[in-house]
Amino acid sequence: xxxxxxxQPTHLLNRLSQQEDPVATTLExxxxxxxxxxxxxxxxLKKRExxxxxFWRIAGYVxxxxxxxxxxxxxxxxxxxxxxxxxxxxxxxxIESGRFFxxxxxxxxxxxxxxGLAFLFGAILGIFTQNRxxxxxxxxxxxxxxxxxxxxxxLTGLVIWGFEPTGWIFxxxxxxxxxxxxxxAEGIRALPKDxxxxxxxxxxxxxxxxxxxxxxxxxxxxxxxLRFGFSIGWKVTVLTEVFSSNEGIGFEMRVSSQLxxxxxxxxxxxxxxxxxxxxxxxxxxxxxxxxxxxxxxxV
Amino acid sequence: MTTVVTTAPTRQTTLRRVIGSPLTARIxxxxxxxxxxxxxxxxxxxxxFPTPQQVAVFMWEEVTLTSGVRYSSVAENLYVQFAIxxxxxxxxxxxxxxxxxxxxxxxGLSKAVDAFFHDWVMAILAMPALVWALFLxxxxxxGHEAPILAVILSGIPxxxxxxxxxxxxxxxxxxxxxxxxxxxxxxxxxxxxxxSLMPFFFAAIRYAYAIGWKGLVxxxxxxxxxxxxxxxxxxxxxxxxxxxxxYALFFIIFALALEKLVFxxxxxxxxxxxxxxxxxxxAEGDFGAVRSEAFLLAESQEVGEGVPMTSMEGESxxx
Numbered sequence: 001x002x003x004x005x006x007x008q009p010t011h012l013l014n015r016l017s018q019q020e021d022p023v024a025t026t027l028e029x030x031x032x033x034x035x036x037x038x039x040x041x042x043x044x045l046k047k048r049e050x051x052x053x054x055f056w057r058i059a060g061y062v063x064x065x066x067x068x069x070x071x072x073x074x075x076x077x078x079x080x081x082x083x084x085x086x087x088x089x090x091x092x093x094x095i096e097s098g099r100f101f102x103x104x105x106x107x108x109x110x111x112x113x114x115x116g117l118a119f120l121f122g123a124i125l126g127i128f129t130q131n132r133x134x135x136x137x138x139x140x141x142x143x144x145x146x147x148x149x150x151x152x153x154x155l156t157g158l159v160i161w162g163f164e165p166t167g168w169i170f171x172x173x174x175x176x177x178x179x180x181x182x183x184x185a186e187g188i189r190a191l192p193k194d195x196x197x198x199x200x201x202x203x204x205x206x207x208x209x210x211x212x213x214x215x216x217x218x219x220x221x222x223x224x225x226l227r228f229g230f231s232i233g234w235k236v237t238v239l240t241e242v243f244s245s246n247e248g249i250g251f252e253m254r255v256s257s258q259l260x261x262x263x264x265x266x267x268x269x270x271x272x273x274x275x276x277x278x279x280x281x282x283x284x285x286x287x288x289x290x291x292x293x294x295x296x297x298x299v
Numbered sequence: 300m301t302t303v304v305t306t307a308p309t310r311q312t313t314l315r316r317v318i319g320s321p322l323t324a325r326i327x328x329x330x331x332x333x334x335x336x337x338x339x340x341x342x343x344x345x346x347x348f349p350t351p352q353q354v355a356v357f358m359w360e361e362v363t364l365t366s367g368v369r370y371s372s373v374a375e376n377l378y379v380q381f382a383i384x385x386x387x388x389x390x391x392x393x394x395x396x397x398x399x400x401x402x403x404x405x406x407g408l409s410k411a412v413d414a415f416f417h418d419w420v421m422a423i424l425a426m427p428a429l430v431w432a433l434f435l436x437x438x439x440x441x442g443h444e445a446p447i448l449a450v451i452l453s454g455i456p457x458x459x460x461x462x463x464x465x466x467x468x469x470x471x472x473x474x475x476x477x478x479x480x481x482x483x484x485x486x487x488x489x490x491x492x493x494x495s496l497m498p499f500f501f502a503a504i505r506y507a508y509a510i511g512w513k514g515l516v517x518x519x520x521x522x523x524x525x526x527x528x529x530x531x532x533x534x535x536x537x538x539x540x541x542x543x544x545x546y547a548l549f550f551i552i553f554a555l556a557l558e559k560l561v562f563x564x565x566x567x568x569x570x571x572x573x574x575x576x577x578x579x580x581x582a583e584g585d586f587g588a589v590r591s592e593a594f595l596l597a598e599s600q601e602v603g604e605g606v607p608m609t610s611m612e613g614e615s616x617x618x
Contacts, residue, residue, distance in 0.1 A: 052414075057415065133321055134324070137325065156543055159538070253429065
């Protein structure tokens, strides 16, 4: 009783102040100034913290790149470990040579086809693992795919199918499908059953239910599967190119290391990272933001 | 009459239950693989594609050392190659665990150290093992150094990230309470910090070992003249598909045995008092980890912002 009685007046007061009486506003005028002082101190503290963070971050870059630059030509031969400056010099040369974009196109085609099929199969399998029999049937396949090294699939696929696309598709497929399956299965297990039941009770159409409940709650799991699968598939793709291709990033890495052109080799590594960063920041994150816009409203 | 009527349906339902059980499905899976294998065998236009029997015979000969194949290097059989790989893996694994734990602890405890190393840890994490293998093979030749370093470099980001997360996940209120009751520091470390760190530490062990193994075999292909990776490449270069598939099966058997016999029991023990962490998420971080990292960073910043606010409250109260 007391609690309720204690609460109501403050509630009323809040409502009163919201109506903005002339008296209330004059009374409050001192308060915002005090609050802003505290806020300013907080903002300053936060600023100092981010400044410190950036300082240490940049210090990290400077130290690592500095040690690298120092090592090259002094501790290790410059031919073996070219410094960051030399790699930056080779970068535009590589782009000018025209091999840069064709290699990326070749690698992307491979990963697009291989991982595309793996994603499709993995997603369907993830949906069907709701059935316990199918789950039991594919259980060992998923485990094997998760724990065995990509190298064995690359070599097995290539020794059987040679340079045919089946070889590398097999390798990429076997290393990535299980990641998608596991994530989708997890997502389906986490579907909000109560919301679905409620929408059924209120006669919401099946199509709307799928679009507005199932898809949004599955989306994070789909994205996780996409991301992990892509990053693993990327590594396997590069590996298959070493053994069975005459173009692509993996092939270029192999050739440049065989010809002992390490500056070119590291430039390919660098471009790999630049590409991964672009893909992550510009493509995946943008789509994700689009998908999760509804979440911001909740927060 | 009645007995026949009653027994027939029960027999049928038990039969149906046996066929419909997940265990039956699991047992059926290898047979389905064999069926697909034969299907490929009869449809593919390849002179080297082996039958399952050929591969089985090959594996048996390798296991019993009766194949008569003498590899060109010093190491001559499956067991020696396997032992070499395991020794390399173990050495690399321990170095990665020690260095990774030190760096991970420092990153978890200090924001400056975290900012210093964060991006580089992520870069090492996203690096394909192929890059390590090619570079280290050139730098160190065909000795033990290149494969061991490949294990360290593949495994260490997982150790660092897991240990760092473990430190961040230690319950702050328990620390505060321990301090309020003036519990000595070594007791806090032993009873609060270590137990809450344990699951993350086990995750680190698991993935450093598993990912280290994947990195090792690739490094052995390009930068070594012995070991399991080298052996499977030997059969690939010899264009003997039964050798490649046989060794691939050895790899799978090893990985499954490691998972079922070592890590699953260990994980069950370590996670007994805690809900399970998403294994896949921890295992295959890569680009995904960059995002979840970013998320965790944001979260920790919120916590970090919370701290000065309370301390300022205290200040203003004192003042």
